[in-house]
Amino acid sequence: MTNYFEKLKLLSTKAYAPYSNFHVSAICLLADGTEVKGVNIENAAYSVTICAERTCLAQVYTLGYQKKDIIKFFLYTDSNQQGSPCGTCRQFLWELLGHDVPIEIYNQKGDSYVTTMQDLLPYGFTKEDLE
Template sequence: MTTTSPNFSPAEPVTEKDGLIHGVSAQELQALGEQCFDAKTRAYCPYSLFRVGASLLLEPTSSTAPNSTSSSTYPTSHIITGGNVENASYPVGTCAERVAMGTAVLAGHRLGSFKAVGVSTDIVDFCSPCGMCRQFLREFLGLETPIFMFNKEGKWIVRTMGELLPLSFGPDVLPPREEMRKTQEEDKAKVA
C-alpha cells in the first residue's frame, strides 16, 4: 500500500557538502522518507497503536530485489523496509528498525552495505531508535552512517550512528577469536 508522503524538509540547520547531506542526495533522502512512511502504514501495532516505519538505504554496489513500489524515481531495490510488529505478550514485539535490518541481513547485506537509515512515526516530535535497536543497528552500520528521523509532518533531523550510540561496542572492538581463546586457556592454566 503506497500512501501520500509529505514533502520532506529539515527541522534544523543542515550542512551540505557537494549537494549531499551526510553523503545522501535529495533524491535518495526523498525515497528514504517515502519508503519509511509507507512501511509505517503496514506496521502491526494493535496494542500500542504507535506505528513506526524504518527504511535502509543500501550503498549503490549493494543490491537486492525490490520490496515495494514508490512514486520516487530512486530505485526501491536499493531500499529495504520494516514496520514494528507487536504481540499480545508486549515485550515480545519487534521494532521496525530490527525488522528492516533482519530482512537485510537475510538478503546477504552486512557492515558496509548501508548508506543511511530512515525512521518515521506518527508524532510531531522526532523519535530515534530505542536503545536495543541502536545496539542492533551498530552491528551492521558504520559509526558515520546517518540516521534520518522523520516526524509525522515530514520534517526530519539527522544524527550519525556514532552520535546516537557514543562509546559503542561493536564487532570491530572484539579481539580476534584466536586471541580470546589463548587468553581463556592461559586463565584456565593459572587456575589449575
Template sequence: MKEELIKLLDRAYAPYSKFKVAAMLEMKDGKFIPGVNVENASYGATICAERNAITTAIALGYKKGDFKNIYIMVSGKKMSMPCFMCRQVIVEFMDKDGLIILMDRDGNREEYKVSDCCPYPFDEDDL
C-alpha cells in the same frame, strides 16, 4: 523518502500501543529495505521497525559494511530516536559515520551520526 515512509507506516502492526514506526534502510548498493514495528500480545515478542529492516537486510544477503543510512518515521506527535536495543543493533551493522535520519509527515528531518547516538558501544572489541 517522506512519501515512502508515510505509506510504510500503514503496514506497521501496532494494535496495542497504536504507535507505528516505519524504517527504511539505505544500502550502499542504492537499494532500500523497509521495516515496520510488529507488536505481539506478549509484549516482549514485539520487534521494532529498525531491527525488522536490519534483520531483513541480513536475510537478503547483505553484510556488515553494506549499510549506509536509516530513515525513520513514527506515528507520534514528534520525531523519535531508535530505542537503545535498536541502537545496539544499528551499531553492529552500520558504519560510525552512517546517518540515522528522522523524518516527519511535514517533511522535517533531523540527522544524527551513528557515532553520536551510540558513543560508547558494546561491540566486537569487547569480546
C-alpha cells in the same frame, strides 16, 4: 529525487501495532540502490515486540548484504515529536550499521534531523568488550 518522507509514511501503515498504535517504519538504502524496508511488529506478549529498525536491518542481512553495503538509514515515527531509536535498537544498530552512516529521522509532520550511531550510542558495546 526520492521523497523518503512519503515512502516512510506509507510504509508505516503496514506496521502491526494494535497495542500502542505507534506506527514506525524504516528504510535502509544500499549502495546498489536497493531499498530494504521494515515496520514495527507488536505482540500480545509485549516483550517480543520488534521495532522497525530491527526488522529492517535483519532483512538487509537476510538478503546477503552487510554493513559495508548500507549508505543511509531512514526512520519514521507516527508522532508529533522527533523520534529516536530505543536503547535496544541503538545497540542492534551499533553492531550492524556503520557508525558514520547518516540516519535521517522523520516525524509525522515531516520534520526531520540527521544523526549517526556515533552520536546515538558513543560507547556502544562491541565484541572487543567480550575479550
